[in-house]
Structures are given as C-alpha cells and as structure tokens.
Amino acid sequence: MDSVQLAEKIRSLNAEAVVTEGKQFVEIQIPPSGLYSLARQLKENEDTGFDFLFCLSGVDYGHDLGVVYHLRSTKYGHSVVLKSRTSDRVDPQLDSVADIWRTAEFHEREVFDLLGIKFTNHPDLRRFFLPSSAGFPLRKDFVDDINIVTKK
Amino acid sequence: MEEPVKVAVDENQEYVINMGPQHPSTHGVLRLVLALKGEIVKNVEPHIGYVHRGMEKMCESITYPQIIHLTDRMDYLSAHINNEAVCLAVEKALEAEIPDRIKVIRTIMSELTRIQSHQLFWATFGMDLGGLTCFFYGLRDREKILDIFEETCGGRMIVSYNCPGGLMYDIHPNFQKRVKEFIKYFRKILPEYDQLLTGNIIFQERTRGIGRLSLEDAISYGVTGPTGRASGFSCDVRKHEPYSAYDRVKFNEVLFSEGDTFHRYLARMEEMRVSMDIVEQLIDNIPEGPFAVKLKPVIRLPEGEYYQRVETARGELGVFIISDGNKNPYRIKFRSPCFSNLWVLNLISRDFKIADLVAIGGSLDLVIPDIDR
Numbered sequence: 001m002d003s004v005q006l007a008e009k010i011r012s013l014n015a016e017a018v019v020t021e022g023k024q025f026v027e028i029q030i031p032p033s034g035l036y037s038l039a040r041q042l043k044e045n046e047d048t049g050f051d052f053l054f055c056l057s058g059v060d061y062g063h064d065l066g067v068v069y070h071l072r073s074t075k076y077g078h079s080v081v082l083k084s085r086t087s088d089r090v091d092p093q094l095d096s097v098a099d100i101w102r103t104a105e106f107h108e109r110e111v112f113d114l115l116g117i118k119f120t121n122h123p124d125l126r127r128f129f130l131p132s133s134a135g136f137p138l139r140k141d142f143v144d145d146i147n148i149v150t151k152k
Numbered sequence: 153m154e155e156p157v158k159v160a161v162d163e164n165q166e167y168v169i170n171m172g173p174q175h176p177s178t179h180g181v182l183r184l185v186l187a188l189k190g191e192i193v194k195n196v197e198p199h200i201g202y203v204h205r206g207m208e209k210m211c212e213s214i215t216y217p218q219i220i221h222l223t224d225r226m227d228y229l230s231a232h233i234n235n236e237a238v239c240l241a242v243e244k245a246l247e248a249e250i251p252d253r254i255k256v257i258r259t260i261m262s263e264l265t266r267i268q269s270h271q272l273f274w275a276t277f278g279m280d281l282g283g284l285t286c287f288f289y290g291l292r293d294r295e296k297i298l299d300i301f302e303e304t305c306g307g308r309m310i311v312s313y314n315c316p317g318g319l320m321y322d323i324h325p326n327f328q329k330r331v332k333e334f335i336k337y338f339r340k341i342l343p344e345y346d347q348l349l350t351g352n353i354i355f356q357e358r359t360r361g362i363g364r365l366s367l368e369d370a371i372s373y374g375v376t377g378p379t380g381r382a383s384g385f386s387c388d389v390r391k392h393e394p395y396s397a398y399d400r401v402k403f404n405e406v407l408f409s410e411g412d413t414f415h416r417y418l419a420r421m422e423e424m425r426v427s428m429d430i431v432e433q434l435i436d437n438i439p440e441g442p443f444a445v446k447l448k449p450v451i452r453l454p455e456g457e458y459y460q461r462v463e464t465a466r467g468e469l470g471v472f473i474i475s476d477g478n479k480n481p482y483r484i485k486f487r488s489p490c491f492s493n494l495w496v497l498n499l500i501s502r503d504f505k506i507a508d509l510v511a512i513g514g515s516l517d518l519v520i521p522d523i524d525r
Contacts, residue, residue, distance in 0.1 A: 055470045057485035103374035129201035
C-alpha cells in the first residue's frame with residue numbers, strides 16, 4: 001500500500017482525522033476525544049496493522065501540549081505519525097494507549113514526568129526521573145534560575 | 153520479666169529487597185525492587201533516573217554541532233553511532249549531498265563500534281555468570297579497537313568523530329592497515345570465545361530456556377536490537393531502511409526464534425561476525441574525496457519535523473527533531489533502545505531465581521545513561 005492509499009484508508013477509519021502526506025511519513029491529526037478509538041483501529045485493522053509503536057514524544061507547542069506517536073507495521077513495513085494535542089495547560093489530559101502497545105506505558109510515564117500531561121486510564125502514572133517538587137522542565141514556560149543560563 | 157513477643161512467620165508472604173543502585177550486575181546505577189518468595193522472583197520494578205541529565209532540555213538551548221557531543225554520553229558504548237544519527241538527521245533536513253568517502257568511513261567506524269560493544273557485552277556477561285576469564289579476554293581484544301579509534305579520532309570511547317556534513321578529520325594513514333590486522337586477529341580469536349563460554353555446559357544450563365520473550369511481546373514492548381532479533385523480530389534498521397553505506401554491502405540479518413537468554417547471547421556473537429564481514433567489504437574500497445563538505449557556519453534547519461533511525465549496538469535509536477527555523481532545535485527527542493528494552497525485564501524474569509535475573513538482565517545488555525538520558 002503506498003502513502004496515497006494509506007492516507008485514504010485512514011480517512012475511511014475515522015471522519016475526524018485530518019490526514020496529510022508529509023515529506024517522510026503520512027501524518028494524522030486527531031482531537032483527544034477520538035484518539036483512543038483511532039489508535040485501536042490502526043492496530044487492529046487488517047490493512048493498517050500498526051503493531052509497533054517505535055517512538056512516543058511529548059511536545060510543548062507554545063499554546064498547546066501534544067503527543068506524537070510514531071507507528072510502524074511489522075507486517076507491511078509502512079509507517080505513520082499520529083498527533084493529538086490539547087489546549088488545556090492547567091490540567092492537560094489525553095487517553096492512554098498503554099493497553100494497545102505495552103511500550104506506551106513507560107513512554108507515557110516519561111511524558112507525564114517531563115511535560116505534565118496526564119494520561120487517563122494509565123495503569124501506573126507516577127514520576128520517573130524527577131521528584132514531585134521539580135515542575136515540568138520540558139514545558140517552554142518552565143523557569144529555573146539556578147540551573148538554566150539564558151543568553152541575553 | 154517481660155514475655156518475649158511472638159511473631160508468627162508467614163511463609164507465604166513475599167518480601168521486598170533492593171538490588172542496586174550500586175550492584176555490580178546492573179552495570180550502572182539501576183535500582184531493581186524485587187518481590188521475592190524464597191529465592192523465586194515474583195515481581196521486578198526498575199527505578200531509574202539516577203543519571204538523568206535532562207539531555208533533551210539541554211539540547212533546546214545549544215546548536216546542532218554541539219548536540220553531537222552530548223549524544224556520546226547517552227549510550228557510551230555506541231558513541232559513534234549516536235553521533236551519526238544526529239548528523240544524518242541534520243543532513244537530511246538540509247538536503248546536503250554527502251560524498252561516498254564519508255559514508256564508507258562512517259559505516260566502517262559504526263561496525264567497529266558495534267564489535268567493541270559486543271566484546272564488552274561478552275566480557276561482562278561471562279563475568280556475571282562467574283567466568284572471570286571472559287572479562288580479561290574480552291577487554292584485551294576490545295583494547296585493540298579502542299587503539300584504532302584513538303589513532304584516528306583522538307578519543308577512545310567518547311569519540312565525537314562525526315560532525316554535520318562529514319567527519320572531524322580524515323582517517324589516520326595507518327587506519328586501513330590496522331583495521332585489517334585486527335579483523336585477521338579477531339577472526340582467529342572468536343572461535344576461542346565460543347570454546348570458552350558458548351560451549352560451556354554450566355553456561356548453557358544457566359541460559360537455555362531462561363527468560364523466554366515471545367515475538368508478540370517483543371513487538372508490543374518495542375524491544376529492538378539483538379534482544380528483539382533473538383525473538384524473531386526482524387527489526388534491523390541497517391536492512392529495512394539502509395543509511396550511510398549499508399545499501400552497498402551484503403550481509404545477513406541475524407534472526408533466531410527461541411528468544412531465551414542463550415539466543416540473545418548468540419545473536420550478539422553472530423553479529424560480531426556479520427560486522428567483520430561488512431568491514432571487510434568496505435575497508436579496501438574507501439573512495440577518494442573530501443572528508444567533510446562545507447555547510448553554513450551557523451546551521452539552521454528549515455521549519456519542520458525530521459525523524460532519523462539508526463541501528464546501534466543495542467537496537468533502534470531514533471532522533472526526532474522539531475525545528476522552528478532557529479539554530480537550535482525547538483524540541484528534540486531521543487528514542488533510545490535501552491529505555492524500551494528495560495521494561496521486559498519484569499515480564500521475562502518472573503518465576504525465575506535471583507541468579508537467573510542476573511543472567512537475564514545481563515543478556516538485555518543495558519546501558520543505564522541511555523535509559524535516563
């Protein structure tokens with residue numbers, strides 16, 4: 001399946017998804033409400049079969065907080081990027097995909113630790129590297145007067 | 153006199169002990185909280201973050217050539233391959249044309265890095281299981297590769313030999329000669345490794361059938377590298393998405409289906425042979441040309457997202473860069489292989505003995521700074 005067919009297939013799975021063909025991957029934007037159901041479809045659908053989550057990164061877009069999922073199918077060899085973002089910076093919440101890809105459980109814990117995005121239905125959401133007093137350092141508005149030297 | 157308090161001992165109770173952070177078999181500052189029933193492991197909970205340096209945050213305030221030197225410190229045994237990953241990502245974003253000479257030298261250096269990493273794995277894995285001789289043999293031979301690195305790169309372990317656009321300096325005039333000498337020497341020595349450890353009956357008893365990882369779990373947990381390939385997960389980036397000069401060499405992807413500790417060990421032993429094959433195909437055919445192409449003095453990546461995968465000695469390393477057009481990345485994420493590989497430990501070591509946990513942990517070949525970053 002080439003990228004045009006793949007994009008067409010994903011559009012048919014979920015009407016909310018905005019699918020674009022990027023330079024490297026097919027990219028999907030999905031609102032948080034449809035994230036979990038689309039993720040499950042992407043894994044379980046016969047034609048997509050994305051069974052390998054090879055990268056999960058949290059990103060602070062300035063106004064929004066978001067998560068980027070890089071998926072690959074070990075059967076077909078095609079890849080896709082799934083993105084979801086929320087504009088709530090005080091209590092950002094996204095659905096956990098830990099029961100679809102087990103590796104997500106630990107990557108989501110890392111994102112929670114460094115960006116403060118809460119994953120609902122996560123089996124064990126605790127901080128990883130940092131103490132709970134540390135704040136969320138990967139956020140762009142994070143201030144640390146001692147350890148971060150900013151060039152004037 | 154007071155009556156002594158009698159406490160009933162419940163034999164069915166699990167008790168919890170700490171293994172690490174300062175434990176020789178965790179190879180770094182990894183703390184495992186074990187729930188035990190007698191000698192049987194019932195649950196393993198890894199605690200990490202003892203060498204967390206906030207690399208992704210640091211990278212947001214430095215330039216791309218500076219990032220190279222930070223990536224050495226993630227998986228310090230695959231330092232050269234980590235450098236290459238960032239360089240390839242930057243070059244891909246700039247659409248820079250890289251001459252063949254650079255590609256070939258990078259590939260040779262990467263494979264030498266892989267061999268020395270697996271040599272250290274062999275050395276420490278043998279030591280974990282009680283064969284101290286392995287440690288001396290392994291380090292003796294690894295020293296020869298480090299000497300080659302030292303001559304060409306200046307550094308032995310933390311090489312920082314790559315830079316965006318090519319290499320820091322040209323190879324040393326002795327490089328080809330010494331690499332060929334090493335390959336000749338190591339081809340003779342590798343069967344000795346097998347005689348010493350692989351064929352050893354005590355070693356086989358302690359590793360065969362221990363810590364079996366199924367293919368489904370390997371994919372679901374994102375386990376890559378020799379650990380994943382021992383379970384039959386075809387995940388070699390060098391094969392699936394060839395970068396540098398891997399498209400011009402012939403080699404086989406090492407795959408097993410058993411997925412136990414012994415086959416994870418065997419996968420690395422085979423990979424050393426494969427790496428030597430690759431080096432042999434390239435070492436006499438290094439094309440002439442410049443060792444670096446000139447990029448702009450201040451590197452600014454065009455706005456966008458870039459993802460580059462490479463195969464380190466431990467698995468798939470991904471570099472995900474989001475650029476806003478500035479000289480430093482807006483966000484950079486390192487998908488490190490050890491971070492994903494670590495979490496199968498609980499799954500595969502449950503219901504084995506503590507001594508088996510040491511063997512299983514050793515066979516995952518974890519580098520702790522790569523987990524914490």
